[in-house]
Amino acid sequence: MPNETVLTMRGICKQFPGVRALNNVDFTLRKGEIHALMGENGAGKSTLIKVLTGVYGKDAGIIRIDGVEGEAHIHSPQDAQNAGIATVYQEITLCPNLTVAENMYIGRGEGLLVNRKEYEKKAGQILESLSIPARPKQQLASCSLAVQQMVAIARAVDMQCKVLILDEPTSSLDDKEVQMLFSLMRDLKSRGVGIIFVTHFLEQVYEVSDRITVLRNGELVGEYVVEDLPQVQLVAKMMGKELDELNSMSEFERKDTGSEEVTYEAEDLSSEASRPFNFRIRKGEVNGFTGLLGSGRSESVRAIFGADRVNSGRITVKGKRVRITKPYEAMKNGIGYLPEDRKRDGIVADLSVRDNIILALQVMKGFFRPLSKGDMEKFADEYIKALNIKTASKDTPIASLSGGNQQKVILARWLLTHPDYLILDEPTRGIDVGTKLEIQKLVLKLAEDNVSVTFISSEIEEMLRTCSRLIVMRDRNIVGELSGDDLNQAKVMKTIAGGEAS
Amino acid sequence: MSTVKKLAKKTNGLSAMIIPLIALGLLIIFNLIRDPGFFSVETKLNNSGDMVLAGNLISIINGASELAILAMGMTLVTAACGGQDISVGAAAAIAGSVFVRIIRGASVVTGGTVVLAFLACCVVAMIFGAFNGTLVSVFKIQPMIATLILYTCGRSIAYWINGGATPTISSPITGAIGSFIPGLPIPTPVIIVAVMFILFSLAFRFTTLGLYTQTVGINQSAARLNGINTTLIKLLSFIILGICVSVAGCIGVCRLQLINHETLLLDIEMDTILAVAIGGNSLGGGKFKIGGSIIGAYVIQMLTITLYAMKVASTDVKAYKAIVIVILVVIGSPVVKRWFAKVMANIRTSRQQRAAVKEGA
Numbered sequence: 001m002p003n004e005t006v007l008t009m010r011g012i013c014k015q016f017p018g019v020r021a022l023n024n025v026d027f028t029l030r031k032g033e034i035h036a037l038m039g040e041n042g043a044g045k046s047t048l049i050k051v052l053t054g055v056y057g058k059d060a061g062i063i064r065i066d067g068v069e070g071e072a073h074i075h076s077p078q079d080a081q082n083a084g085i086a087t088v089y090q091e092i093t094l095c096p097n098l099t100v101a102e103n104m105y106i107g108r109g110e111g112l113l114v115n116r117k118e119y120e121k122k123a124g125q126i127l128e129s130l131s132i133p134a135r136p137k138q139q140l141a142s143c144s145l146a147v148q149q150m151v152a153i154a155r156a157v158d159m160q161c162k163v164l165i166l167d168e169p170t171s172s173l174d175d176k177e178v179q180m181l182f183s184l185m186r187d188l189k190s191r192g193v194g195i196i197f198v199t200h201f202l203e204q205v206y207e208v209s210d211r212i213t214v215l216r217n218g219e220l221v222g223e224y225v226v227e228d229l230p231q232v233q234l235v236a237k238m239m240g241k242e243l244d245e246l247n248s249m250s251e252f253e254r255k256d257t258g259s260e261e262v263t264y265e266a267e268d269l270s271s272e273a274s275r276p277f278n279f280r281i282r283k284g285e286v287n288g289f290t291g292l293l294g295s296g297r298s299e300s301v302r303a304i305f306g307a308d309r310v311n312s313g314r315i316t317v318k319g320k321r322v323r324i325t326k327p328y329e330a331m332k333n334g335i336g337y338l339p340e341d342r343k344r345d346g347i348v349a350d351l352s353v354r355d356n357i358i359l360a361l362q363v364m365k366g367f368f369r370p371l372s373k374g375d376m377e378k379f380a381d382e383y384i385k386a387l388n389i390k391t392a393s394k395d396t397p398i399a400s401l402s403g404g405n406q407q408k409v410i411l412a413r414w415l416l417t418h419p420d421y422l423i424l425d426e427p428t429r430g431i432d433v434g435t436k437l438e439i440q441k442l443v444l445k446l447a448e449d450n451v452s453v454t455f456i457s458s459e460i461e462e463m464l465r466t467c468s469r470l471i472v473m474r475d476r477n478i479v480g481e482l483s484g485d486d487l488n489q490a491k492v493m494k495t496i497a498g499g500e501a502s
Numbered sequence: 503m504s505t506v507k508k509l510a511k512k513t514n515g516l517s518a519m520i521i522p523l524i525a526l527g528l529l530i531i532f533n534l535i536r537d538p539g540f541f542s543v544e545t546k547l548n549n550s551g552d553m554v555l556a557g558n559l560i561s562i563i564n565g566a567s568e569l570a571i572l573a574m575g576m577t578l579v580t581a582a583c584g585g586q587d588i589s590v591g592a593a594a595a596i597a598g599s600v601f602v603r604i605i606r607g608a609s610v611v612t613g614g615t616v617v618l619a620f621l622a623c624c625v626v627a628m629i630f631g632a633f634n635g636t637l638v639s640v641f642k643i644q645p646m647i648a649t650l651i652l653y654t655c656g657r658s659i660a661y662w663i664n665g666g667a668t669p670t671i672s673s674p675i676t677g678a679i680g681s682f683i684p685g686l687p688i689p690t691p692v693i694i695v696a697v698m699f700i701l702f703s704l705a706f707r708f709t710t711l712g713l714y715t716q717t718v719g720i721n722q723s724a725a726r727l728n729g730i731n732t733t734l735i736k737l738l739s740f741i742i743l744g745i746c747v748s749v750a751g752c753i754g755v756c757r758l759q760l761i762n763h764e765t766l767l768l769d770i771e772m773d774t775i776l777a778v779a780i781g782g783n784s785l786g787g788g789k790f791k792i793g794g795s796i797i798g799a800y801v802i803q804m805l806t807i808t809l810y811a812m813k814v815a816s817t818d819v820k821a822y823k824a825i826v827i828v829i830l831v832v833i834g835s836p837v838v839k840r841w842f843a844k845v846m847a848n849i850r851t852s853r854q855q856r857a858a859v860k861e862g863a
Contacts, residue, residue, distance in 0.1 A: 305727075307726075307727055326729075327726060327727050327728065327729045328729035328730075328731070331728075331729045337727065339724075339727055344721075344723055344724075345721075345723045345724055345727050346724055346727075347721065347724065348716075348717050348720045348721045348724050348725070349720055349721065350716070350720050350788050350789050351713075351716060351717065351720060351789075355713060355717075359713070359717065359728050360728050360729065362710055362713060363710075363728050363729040363730055364729065366710075367709055367710055367711075367714070368708070368709050370707075370708065370709060370710045370713075413728075
């Protein structure tokens with residue numbers, strides 16, 4: 001591997017009001033390496049990347065980039081782009097109402113005239129060479145989330161970048177797409193591009209990375225060659241503690257705490273987005289829906305909550321026939337739902353942490369019965385403490401919290417309604433290992449307290465740890481139900497893939 | 503420490519209203535320098551022989567009444583729908599016409615007749631509000647396009663109601679609504695603004711209207727998934743604006759004791775939207791402050807009166823107004839705000855550094 005550095009960052013400091021986000025952080029990227037940047041939420045990964053891409057100005061420190069004389073001055077994303085730094089963010093930052101080709105070529109600053117034909121041709125070639133299933137003339141919004149992500153990468157790739165930053169690129173991709181992305185990353189690596197890979201998936205780090213830099217609380221913990229750092233040690237370094245807590249997870253051996261009493265039962269339930277299915281969950285049971293992206297797992301739980309228009313179904317809650325066609329009716333029947341897309345469906349960005357916590361409870365109380373100021377403060381304090389939510393105050397807008405803490409606020413919102421049945425769709429996506437464990441523990445704790453929980457996660461291990469029953473979906477149909485001894489990775493994979501043959 | 507924190511919290515809540523307050527302050531200072539007696543309030547005898555307050559300050563506050571009332575409702579629509587209703591002037595003409603029609607229909611105008619006329623025009627304005635609201639919330643038409651319909655046809659409808667050019671009313675009761683209630687030195691429209699503000703405050707206090715409206719405006723999808731009926735909240739905001747429209751329309755009619763469907767509250771929709779914007783509210787919806795919009799209304803009115811007082815020709819007033827408004831809107835823009843925050847942060851750090859150096863020495 002050539003050891004030529006392409007990017008050097010030394011002594012980077014960044015201060016936000018009340019928070020030291022980065023303190024004297026060094027980072028080195030070599031030509032043709034995939035370098036994982038690891039750390040819990042709030043460790044400073046995003047800040048470091050934003051400093052590098054010119055979104056934030058740095059308070060101290062120097063950045064050197066191969067091919068730029070002396071110190072690189074990056075004051076805007078445009079500067080970063082000109083210096084050969086391309087970024088693909090976790091959230092898609094393209095324009096959904098433009099075509100794929102337009103998205104790949106907007107903002108290149110090549111004069112006023114646009115040669116649409118040529119762009120479309122070039123875009124077509126790139127898409128083909130990366131085997132991305134999209135046509136240049138297709139509107140971006142009509143592509144799946146995963147394909148949109150790949151278009152964003154294709155855009156970056158064509159910018160002839162020296163440094164490619166991938167910020168959580170795999171969080172919305174299924175396994176096959178992740179493999180496609182990895183082969184693309186390896187291809188770029190062989191061409192000498194330095195790749196900074198930010199992810200929460202540990203397995204993916206070990207599968208594709210050469211080196212790992214670990215940050216914690218805004219400080220550099222160290223840079224390691226992947227072979228020298230076993231996975232457990234990486235987690236320990238990220239969390240800054242010994243593995244007691246991780247080990248204690250095993251005590252939480254999933255046990256079927258469910259009683260015989262059925263909390264929720266649906267027969268022939270279908271919505272505009274999901275096909276008819278039957279489903280039941282017992283009191284205190286934790287079950288999961290699994291399947292590839294687009295298999296219909298999210299759509300099914302959305303149908304349970306009435307999030308999409310319900311077309312058919314006979315619903316029984318605690319033995320009583322009820323009608324659930326919209327979220328309010330579900331809530332009134334003791335069902336809570338933490339949506340898959342936190343940003344789009346979960347948080348109310350400009351409102352305070354307090355307002356976000358009390359929202360669902362307030363709606364259930366009714367329009368003419370607002371909670372008192374005192375109650376609001378009390379509930380907010382209680383749950384900020386119980387879930388260990390890191391926020392400057394109750395009045396802080398939720399948007400300024402880190403992803404993991406935002407998720408905890410949404411969790412608090414539903415816990416406050418004391419649901420009998422709580423649906424958690426990807427509660428651990430895009431959040432750090434520590435918070436993931438906290439949420440898993442919380443799920444098991446809820447089950448002990450007789451709450452039924454549906455837990456959905458892209459990480460099968462996580463579901464195997466928490467669920468006593470897994471419903472497997474493929475192509476929008478339930479294709480299997482696993483419990484007991486069948487709950488192992490191999491069996492789940494087989495069922496997802498379909499066919500006992502292999 | 504705790505007091506500092508409390509203070510910080512308070513100023514934080516005020517920060518959205520800082521621009522309109524500064525604008526108001528600057529206008530007051532400017533006028534005081536120009537003419538120290540500009541705001542002096544005097545008492546004088548009016549036509550009906552009552553002692554009433556008079557002076558520029560009173561005429562500013564009085565004159566801004568319709569604008570302030572419409573701005574309150576417009577704030578709600580803006581917050582919930584992320585768009586504005588441009589038909590409020592035309593709708594007020596309809597409401598005023600209904601009011602005049604019923605008063606003229608009565609042989610003897612009693613207090614009951616006026617109340618009945620007001621209630622009728624309230625219902626009519628709410629129906630038209632619901633019409634706009636339905637287009638926006640159910641059919642998801644952009645508010646400006648949806649309300650363009652009523653903006654275009656509203657004044658024709660107003661004409662049909664009375665079928666005449668400028669029907670007049672003459673009743674001491676409506677006269678009192680437009681000017682002074684005997685025995686009270688404060689103009690009645692000012693009192694009505696206060697009543698409306700109290701009603702809004704009570705609504706925010708005793709219902710979850712504020713929380714729901716902001717939630718719907720910020721993230722409609724999240725609002726829906728938390729059980730809020732987003733369609734109803736948007737519709738409600740238009741219906742509430744309808745009430746504001748009827749109140750403003752009636753004040754306008756009572757001031758002149760006649761209705762001119764072509765000129766009643768003409769062009770007020772743009773001033774209303776401006777008042778909301780100057781009040782520090784995002785025209786894209788979400789968080790809002792009713793108080794800010796009311797101050798915005800007074801800023802606009804004070805600006806107009808100041809220009810008249812400076813003997814600016816009425817044909818030129820709009821141009822000068824535009825200049826001031828451009829300045830206000832630019833100062834309130836996110837770009838300038840960010841720049842200002844940066845400058846403040848720099849000052850603070852350099853001060854800290856100097857303090858550190860001093861300590862070191």
